[in-house]
Amino acid sequence: MNKKVMSLLLSLILVVTSVFVSNIVAYAEEPSGGLKVTATSNYFPKKSTFVANSEEYVTVTYFINSSKDMLDTQWELKYDPACLEFNNAVNMNEAGDDLNLMPSVDDLVWKVITNEETGEQTGRIEANAHRLKLYKFAGKGYIPFVTATFKVIGSGETTVDLFVDILTLSRLGSNFMTDPAEEEVIVDFGVINVTPTVPSRETAVHSGLYDPHCDITAPVISGIENGKTYCDTVEFEVSDNVGVANVKAGDVELSPTNGKYTLEKGIGTVKVVATDKSDNTAEVTVTVNDGHTWNNGVCSVCDYTCVHKDDSSNHTGGTEIRGAKDATCTEEGYTGDTYCKGCGVKLSTGSSTNKLSHDLVNTPAKDATAAETGNKEYWHCKDCGKYFADEKGTNEIKPDDTVIPKLPPDIIKGKGQSITTGEKKALSFTSNAAFNDFIRVELDGKTLDETDYTAREGSTVVILKADCVGALSAGEHRIGIVSESGTAVTTFTVKEKMTADNEIQSPQTGDNSSLFLWTALLFISAFGVLGRTIYCRRKRA
Ligand SMILES: [Zn+2]
Ligand SMILES: [Zn+2]
Ligand SMILES: [Zn+2]
Numbered sequence: 389m390n391k392k393v394m395s396l397l398l399s400l401i402l403v404v405t406s407v408f409v410s411n412i413v414a415y416a417e418e419p420s421g422g423l424k425v426t427a428t429s430n431y432f433p434k435k436s437t438f439v440a441n442s443e444e445y446v447t448v449t450y451f452i453n454s455s456k457d458m459l460d461t462q463w464e465l466k467y468d469p470a471c472l473e474f475n476n477a478v479n480m481n482e483a484g485d486d487l488n489l490m491p492s493v494d495d496l497v498w499k500v501i502t503n504e505e506t507g508e509q510t511g512r513i514e515a516n517a518h519r520l521k522l523y524k525f526a527g528k529g530y531i532p533f534v535t536a537t538f539k540v541i542g543s544g545e546t547t548v549d550l551f552v553d554i555l556t557l558s559r560l561g562s563n564f565m566t567d568p569a570e571e572e573v574i575v576d577f578g579v580i581n582v583t584p585t586v587p588s589r590e591t592a593v594h595s596g597l598y599d600p601h602c603d604i605t606a607p608v609i610s611g612i613e614n615g616k617t618y619c620d621t622v623e624f625e626v627s628d629n630v631g632v633a634n635v636k637a638g639d640v641e642l643s644p645t646n647g648k649y650t651l652e653k654g655i656g657t658v659k660v661v662a663t664d665k666s667d668n669t670a671e672v673t674v675t676v677n678d679g680h681t682w683n684n685g686v687c688s689v690c691d692y693t694c695v696h697k698d699d700s701s702n703h704t705g706g707t708e709i710r711g712a713k714d715a716t717c718t719e720e721g722y723t724g725d726t727y728c729k730g731c732g733v734k735l736s737t738g739s740s741t742n743k744l745s746h747d748l749v750n751t752p753a754k755d756a757t758a759a760e761t762g763n764k765e766y767w768h769c770k771d772c773g774k775y776f777a778d779e780k781g782t783n784e785i786k787p788d789d790t791v792i793p794k795l796p797p798d799i800i801k802g803k804g805q806s807i808t809t810g811e812k813k814a815l816s817f818t819s820n821a822a823f824n825d826f827i828r829v830e831l832d833g834k835t836l837d838e839t840d841y842t843a844r845e846g847s848t849v850v851i852l853k854a855d856c857v858g859a860l861s862a863g864e865h866r867i868g869i870v871s872e873s874g875t876a877v878t879t880f881t882v883k884e885k886m887t888a889d890n891e892i893q894s895p896q897t898g899d900n901s902s903l904f905l906w907t908a909l910l911f912i913s914a915f916g917v918l919g920r921t922i923y924c925r926r927k928r929a
């Protein structure tokens with residue numbers, strides 16, 4: 389208790405000194421510029437925030453995160469009363485029965501120092517607290533150590549400074565009182581001691597009213613690791629000292645199932661942001677692939693080795709046959725290779741299967757004729773369409789190789805015919821060539837005009853017209869019926885007439901008829917038929 393009184397006295401001396409040695413600077417002559425508020429301390433880190441002109445209040449909070457509880461403290465908060473005004477109304481605790489300067493200390497002794505004569509604030513708040521049963525700090529994460537809200541009355545720049553004079557931490561002993569063996573004087577008359585326990589500290593300057601009960605501890609994302617790539621759906625958890633407000637993967641808000649959040653397989657790279665009720669955030673960026681990235685049975689991402697089992701309990705989903713092929717009569721078949729459906733590794737190589745035998749149809753040999761081709765005996769496969777010279781289907785041949793050409797044609801009717809000069813008698817010749825193969829008729833080696841004969845099927849019948857025959861000179865004539873398979877040739881004879889009268893009269897029954905014939909001849913010549921005979925002769929000449 390003696391030490392306590394000593395420290396109070398010393399702090400009063402310090403306070404008096406600080407009135408004269410004020411390090412607080414204000415630029416109240418800049419009314420529209422807002423106010424930059426910097427929180428400083430001999431024990432807590434320095435923080436600044438710019439408070440816009442439109443904002444009425446500013447709150448300065450010094451946070452502590454201690455593994456031990458507090459035995460006592462004494463501090464002084466200094467501010468520039470030209471810029472900031474400490475307002476009791478906005479600094480009340482929740483019960484409304486005291487100021488909230490140390491939210492974790494419910495029996496704080498405090499004093500806002502005012503000028504005794506004018507009653508105006510001097511810019512100093514002094515406080516101390518002491519409890520043998522200790523103030524509960526441990527296990528709470530960051531808690532507000534000192535917090536104060538000021539009304540902004542100036543602009544420019546100003547500083548709020550927390551001078552910690554005394555801070556002693558401890559733990560309860562068996563009698564529920566401080567255990568002297570656990571006591572550590574962290575700050576001793578404003579000097580920070582080197583102690584086994586080093587509490588974490590944080591400072592925050594908030595524009596406006598700020599509930600210092602809000603935590604500054606970010607949520608914790610567990611179960612996924614920043615920067616890591618996963619091969620399957622992954623679950624993670626989010627915890628927070630106060631409470632999780634939301635968890636987002638990219639733009640999508642996730643909702644937990646049995647306390648776990650899920651990132652589905654194949655969503656790719658996402659930033660997971662967890663936000664707590666005080667807007668503290670934690671983020672983790674992960675990639676979730678759509679399955680493993682196989683490289684010869686081992687995942688190049690997660691090193692998982694495929695077990696290759698054809699087992700429904702195995703995620704790889706069994707095996708499959710690839711490249712199987714049925715045999716045909718021309719090509720061997722293949723049983724196919726066995727692959728792991730999961731990782732794509734080839735597990736076994738297949739084997740070839742024998743060719744099928746040809747499905748052969750026999751065609752017997754057939755002799756050729758002048759009208760039709762013949763063929764050698766051959767076998768034809770109905771499946772592959774190939775031709776073979778043997779019934780085993782080993783000696784392949786071309787279809788053309790089986791064909792026996794047509795025989796050269798002969799005159800089979802009309803050989804050796806004989807007529808007399810001037811006799812107008814149609815002469816018929818028959819070649820045994822197919823009529824389809826007929827090309828032309830040659831008389832004495834020259835092509836005969838188509839108007840001088842008729843040709844018809846049977847096999848090939850050529851009839852030299854009577855007019856043409858009648859115009860032929862005496863002697864032996866050679867007729868050739870030209871077909872694609874060759875020329876059937878024969879001769880016929882035009883005999884010299886003994887006398888013109890005999891020739892004309894002898895076969896006739898009377899003068900009238902021969903007279904009629906001559907008349908008819910004259911008549912026909914008028915229509916150019918005679919001219920045609922001459923043409924026939926001329927062509928042959
Ligand atoms: Zn939190
Ligand atoms: Zn993997
Ligand atoms: Zn596999």
Ligand SMILES: [Zn+2]
Pocket residue numbers: 717718745746747769770771772773774
């Ligand atoms: Zn075949």
